[in-house]
Amino acid sequence: MTPYFTLCPDYRPENVDAALKRLLAPWGGMEAFVKPGRKVLIKPNLLAAEAVEKRVTTDPALVRAAASLALAAGGRVSIGDSPALDSFAKTARRSGLAQVAEELGVPLLELNQPCRVAVPRGGRFRHLDLARQVVEAEVIINLPKLKTHSQMVLTLGVKNMFGAVVAQRKAQWHHQAGHDVTAFAGMLLDVWRTAKPALTILDGVWGMEGQGPANGRARKFGLLGAARDSLIMDLNLALMLGLNWRRYPLAQAAAGLGLIPDPLPAPVWLGPAPGPDVFAAVDIPVQRRLGFLPGFLEGIVRRYVVCRPEQNPNRCLLCLKCLQMCPEKCIEERGGRLKFNYYKCIRCYCCQEVCPADAIRLRPGFLEKTLKALGR
Numbered sequence: 001m002t003p004y005f006t007l008c009p010d011y012r013p014e015n016v017d018a019a020l021k022r023l024l025a026p027w028g029g030m031e032a033f034v035k036p037g038r039k040v041l042i043k044p045n046l047l048a049a050e051a052v053e054k055r056v057t058t059d060p061a062l063v064r065a066a067a068s069l070a071l072a073a074g075g076r077v078s079i080g081d082s083p084a085l086d087s088f089a090k091t092a093r094r095s096g097l098a099q100v101a102e103e104l105g106v107p108l109l110e111l112n113q114p115c116r117v118a119v120p121r122g123g124r125f126r127h128l129d130l131a132r133q134v135v136e137a138e139v140i141i142n143l144p145k146l147k148t149h150s151q152m153v154l155t156l157g158v159k160n161m162f163g164a165v166v167a168q169r170k171a172q173w174h175h176q177a178g179h180d181v182t183a184f185a186g187m188l189l190d191v192w193r194t195a196k197p198a199l200t201i202l203d204g205v206w207g208m209e210g211q212g213p214a215n216g217r218a219r220k221f222g223l224l225g226a227a228r229d230s231l232i233m234d235l236n237l238a239l240m241l242g243l244n245w246r247r248y249p250l251a252q253a254a255a256g257l258g259l260i261p262d263p264l265p266a267p268v269w270l271g272p273a274p275g276p277d278v279f280a281a282v283d284i285p286v287q288r289r290l291g292f293l294p295g296f297l298e299g300i301v302r303r304y305v306v307c308r309p310e311q312n313p314n315r316c317l318l319c320l321k322c323l324q325m326c327p328e329k330c331i332e333e334r335g336g337r338l339k340f341n342y343y344k345c346i347r348c349y350c351c352q353e354v355c356p357a358d359a360i361r362l363r364p365g366f367l368e369k370t371l372k373a374l375g376r
Contacts, residue, residue, distance in 0.1 A: 001261070002026075003227035003236055006270040008205050011061040016224075020065045020201065022270050023226040029069075033199045034139055036074030041109075041137035042067050043197065045145040045160050046081035048214055048354065049094040055206045055218040058143045060096035062203045062224070066141055067104055080109030080133055081163045084170055085321055085354045088112070109133050114166045120193050122257060124186035134164040134195050142197035142230060146207030146223075146237070148216055150285050150349040150362065151181065152188075153248050155213045156237055157200040157230030161192045171327040171350070184348075185253035192230060200230040202237075209283040215358040221278055225267075231259060236267045241282050307362045309351050311338040315359035322351035322360060 004026060008019035024030055034040055044058035052059060063079060070077045079101050083091040088110035092098040101108040111131035119125050134140065144160035152159060165173060173187060202225035210216035227233035231254055238248050245251035254260050286307070316338065323331050330344035331351060352360040 001227070001229045001232050001265045003225060003229070003233040003265070003267045004270055005223055005225045005267055007222055007272060007274060008224045009222055011059050011205055013061060013065070016061045016065045016205075017068075019224045020062070020069065020226075023201070023224060024069070025270070026268075027228075030066075030073045033141070034070045034073035034075040038075050039136065039138045040070045040075035040077045041134065041140050042070065042077060042079045042143060043134075043140055043160065043163060044079065044081055044095075044097065044143040045147075045155075045203075046083050046088075046091050046095055046097065046163070048083060048356070049086035049091040050214070050356075051094060052096050053218070054214075055145070055147075055208050056214050057091075057095040057097075058145050058203045059205065060100045062143060062201065062205075063097055064100045064104065066143060066201055067100065067106060070139075070141065071104065071106070075139065077104070078107040078109050078133075080111050080131075082111040082131060082165065082167045082170075084167060084350075085325055111164060112166050114169060117194055119190045123190040123193060124183065124253075124257070125190050128187075128190060128194055129166075129169055130164045130191065130194060131166050139199075140195060140197040142200040144200065144202055144230075145213075146202055146204035146221060148209050148212035148282075148284055150211050150213075150352055151347075152185065152250065153243065153285055154234070154238060154241070154250070156234040157197075157202065157227070158188055158192045158234050158250055160200075161195050161197065161230070162188055164191055164195045171325060181249045182253050182256070185249040186257065188250065189231070189253055189257060189259065197230060199226065199228060200233055201226050202233065211285060211352065211358075211362065214353050215355060215360075217283070219282070221274075223274060223278070232261075232265055233267075235260065235264060240267075240279050241284060242279065243284055247284075247286070307364050308342055308345065308347065309340060309349060309360050310363055311340075312359045312361050313337060315357045317357045317359065319356065321354045321356065325350045325354045 050056040113132040114129040115132045144157045147155050149155040204221040204223040208216040209219045328344045330341040
């Protein structure tokens with residue numbers, strides 16, 4: 001379960017190819033995961049139709065390198081995801097993945113056919129509706145982006161498999177599980193455990209800090225990572241970023257489900273390790289939920305204490321994507337202004353996540369101001 005990491009200075013094909021082969025060498029190369037004739041699904045992060053330079057999506061250079069190795073190993077390769085809001089065709093085109101699929105002659109799949117599957121024993125839920133293309137894949141290669149996340153703090157390997165949930169069902173899960181961030185993290189773990197990616201390859205050459213996963217700031221980390229176990233990789237990355245696990249919902253949910261081994265397998269750097277400045281002072285969102293309070297009390301307190309979303313009218317395009325995505329339907333447009341019903345708002349920050357103009361700002365509440373003052 002050891003996660004491996006290596007330095008990769010940029011996305012030039014020769015550097016990505018060399019770094020990826022270096023990462024896979026301890027297992028014997030891609031052939032350890034992909035056998036001839038096996039149906040392989042490459043699952044990148046295709047959150048939204050954004051230019052590659054915004055670092056919202058997995059870089060096409062890594063997708064090309066991983067898919068090429070899988071093809072060379074004899075796999076029947078396809079590339080697929082389910083964007084949160086923008087059309088799949090537009091997202092694939094803007095992210096550069098449509099060009100990669102065309103170059104390699106592999107299918108580009110929208111994960112849009114839900115089917116009900118059983119969750120492995122010990123999960124938070126008994127059944128999930130996942131994309132049929134994910135369920136039918138024999139090998140899933142998970143290609144997450146190293147990014148921060150306003151609700152879940154980080155979005156890495158486990159969270160990337162939320163793309164196995166078809167687009168129109170994502171808001172339903174935010175409604176059902178978003179009231180409790182630990183429950184939502186538990187659902188993410190159920191999706192990951194059910195989909196069972198064979199290999200996770202992290203795109204950390206350029207990542208994102210601040211108010212991710214779509215409106216943060218691009219930050220260069222200069223690394224790639226690989227692991228058989230996405231959770232072990234995610235937990236190690238959280239530690240590298242200086243994150244206390246008490247602030248990381250995925251770690252809390254995994255601990256509650258008994259999924260964290262003791263001791264946690266340590267990462268191994270293949271080649272030189274990064275300098276101390278790589279992970280220095282990364283801007284990680286404050287965990288804005290009050291999971292330590294009883295449910296009835298959290299609903300009351302969050303209206304006054306926790307960060308709340310609001311419109312920046314100077315940036316807003318009035319595209320109304322936030323209204324479409326809000327699982328609680330607590331946003332409406334009146335005369336060119338967005339009105340939020342904070343009594344209904346569950347602080348999932350989906351509105352901020354999907355805004356293409358970064359026009360949803362998160363006003364700090366008393367909790368966030370206090371934690372920052374204490375340096376937590």
